[in-house]
Amino acid sequence: MHHPLYSVTQIRAIEHAALASLPSGALMQRAGAAAAQWALELISEVLPVLVLAGPGNNGGDALEVAANLRDAGVAVTVLHRAGATQSSGTAAALERCQMEGVTFVDAVPAGVPWALVVDGLFGIGVTRAITLALPPFTCPVLALDVPSGLDGDTGTVVDGAVRASHTITFIGDKPGLHTGDGRDYAGIVRVASLDIDPALLPVPDAELVTPAAFGAQLAPRRQNSHKGEFGDVAIIGGADGMAGAAILAARAALYSGAGRVFVAALDTRLSLDAMHPEIMFRAAASFALAGRTLVVGPGMGDGARGLLARAIASDSPLVLDADALNALAAEPGLQDAVRTRTRMAILTPHPLEAARLLGVTAKVVQADRLAAARELAARCGAVVVLKGSGTVIAQPDGRIAINPTGNAGLATGGAGDVLSGLSGTLLAQGWDAWPAALGAVWIHGAAADRLVGQGSGPIGLTAGELPAAIRAVLNSLV
Known part of the structure; x- marks a missing residue:
């Protein structure tokens, strides 16, 4: 400890x-x-x-x-x-x-x-x-x-x-x-x-999260390496009118070192991120899940529960965020499927999403954030990242960590999508769920702190600024 x-x-x-x-x-x-x-x-x-x-x-x-x-x-x-x-x-x-x-x-x-x-x-x-x-x-x-x-x-x-x-x-x-x-x-x-x-x-x-808690996962990249060593990350979401969430998650995955990044888009008109043509777009309905790390939920809406069920049933490393969590709350059977999967998933709810999953109010969740995260992790058999000031990370066995990085600049639309993309990339690079969650939350917050230290925020800090700052923090750690 x-x-x-x-x-x-x-x-x-x-x-x-x-x-x-x-x-x-x-x-x-x-x-x-x-x-x-x-x-x-x-x-x-x-x-x-x-x-x-x-x-x-x-x-x-x-x-x-x-x-x-x-x-x-x-x-x-x-x-x-x-x-x-x-x-x-x-x-x-x-x-x-x-x-x-x-x-x-x-x-x-x-x-x-x-x-x-x-x-x-x-x-x-x-x-x-x-x-x-x-x-x-x-x-x-x-x-x-x-x-x-x-x-x-x-x-x-x-x-x-x-x-x-x-x-x-x-x-x-x-x-x-x-x-x-x-x-x-x-x-x-x-x-x-x-x-x-x-x-x-x-x-x-x-425990309070420090880089020592996940530092064993960090290693410089060999000169003689190739993109296949750093994993494929697939963002499943991007329904009509909500493309931004999936693109933010994908950019975070790109900037945090994924070998290849896909957006499995529910809106089939999505075909390109003009700022980042490195991101590959595919139709969600026909996308092959095997061999990819899956980040499900950013901009997904409520019309893709079949696709969510497929993702949960897969053997792929898995991050569930946003609309995927709302679907879990609505269907207890999906929660059971998360709990019994062979690979432990990472869930990244904000307090209201956690409240829906627990069947309580956000006020109850906020009254004892550690207890809420611990209960949710035990129920779902997953690593739970309860976002907010002092994000709480919980394991199903009751272990708890609190993250000290980050600032009020993260209270902006899309910041959670960036966190889910970063979490997926760390999983894709071979990190286990617990250190991946700890590392993602710490690095995400440190990126926001870096931006504020440079004069960008906290008022008016945007989620789109975070991926490049995440890249800088990650490289400084390595």
């Missing part, structure tokens, strides 16, 4: 086990020291720091940060929401703050320019809306463990959640910081292990 992600339940168990052999308050002191160190790095002006300290241990961490910052010569103001009871560690941290001369207030002072705000209100234990009225902050906001109001498991938020620019998360990284609303609310995430004995760490609940 290259970048493990631990559930809140796992983190609490690790913490409980560690505390059994540590002095009272030791983990709180370590958390406060690690957070104060990063806080000092984030302070760029000689202005006071506001620390928001809640009633639990997260508030104790915040008080430790306040005392450490004051000891370093920083002016610190603390808004402390004390609970009915407090741990001995929190009591000691409060006493340190008072001895260091920290200023305590009952409400956020109006009109004060802050160098930094430290959020230690609720941490991973939040179960209710945050009623404390907070003004909008223009300075950096450093959250301790998780931003208050953000669910560390699911990435969902409650009313009044704190939007942080930076989050220092303790013991281990959490899934909710990287999917759903997590990326918007957590900002830049840093992990502080607090010197926990690695022997106390269980098998993680999930």
Whole structure:
């Protein structure tokens, strides 16, 4: 596991086990020291720091940060929401703050320019809306463990959640910081292990995708090679009025290294991509499926279920997207056929498509993206790519990964078609379904990040710009 992600339940168990052999308050002191160190790095002006300290241990961490910052010569103001009871560690941290001369207030002072705000209100234990009225902050906001109001498991938020620019998360990284609303609310995430004995760490609940997760598949191409070594990719779709989806998927396959690319078009008038005459067009009804990697769904419409059934029944590597997924949702028999095929397929639903497949609403899917992806993968016996901010990739055995690349520029028509074409090409080049899904999602997001870094977006980034950027990212990896 290259970048493990631990559930809140796992983190609490690790913490409980560690505390059994540590002095009272030791983990709180370590958390406060690690957070104060990063806080000092984030302070760029000689202005006071506001620390928001809640009633639990997260508030104790915040008080430790306040005392450490004051000891370093920083002016610190603390808004402390004390609970009915407090741990001995929190009591000691409060006493340190008072001895260091920290200023305590009952409400956020109006009109004060802050160098930094430290959020230690609720941490991973939040179960209710945050009623404390907070003004909008223009300075950096450093959250301790998780931003208050953000669910560390699911990435969902409650009313009044704190939007942080930076989050220092303790013991281990959490899934909710990287999917759903997590990326918007957590900002830049840093992990502080607090010197926990690695022997106390269980098998993680999930992992964050890094190139190391699929890097074994990457290899430079030999000079003495030919197109037949890099696979045939066939995009099955392109119904009347929806040619663009199939062409985008085909271009992605071309730019990501497929030996040959076909569009098996439902609209028989399609015969050429004038910008890319390398792509070969065939009539879908008579197209031979054997020996090709199949990407079914881009622009397919709802009139090709027989062709979809043929593709599922084939022994070809298979990616199902868009209208193919809607057909699966409408016909449980097709889902059974996907589950029992000899080669594991890749499914790439967005939340609404996943909701149709699961028989729920998109809101339910988004409320727990990891659970939805895991259930869908188990039902269909396939690798599932649940698209969105922090795309979730799931295997039928329950293994989960979350992708950290990509940006809001991908919220545009056709971006998913590009991902399906890229996924198909990696399968065609001999990658197994799991690393192909991980690699495709990471590279797709990294291509969007590359374009934004070059000034193209995120507003107005188009799917047609992605294939060339994918080529650049893929070659830089190799």
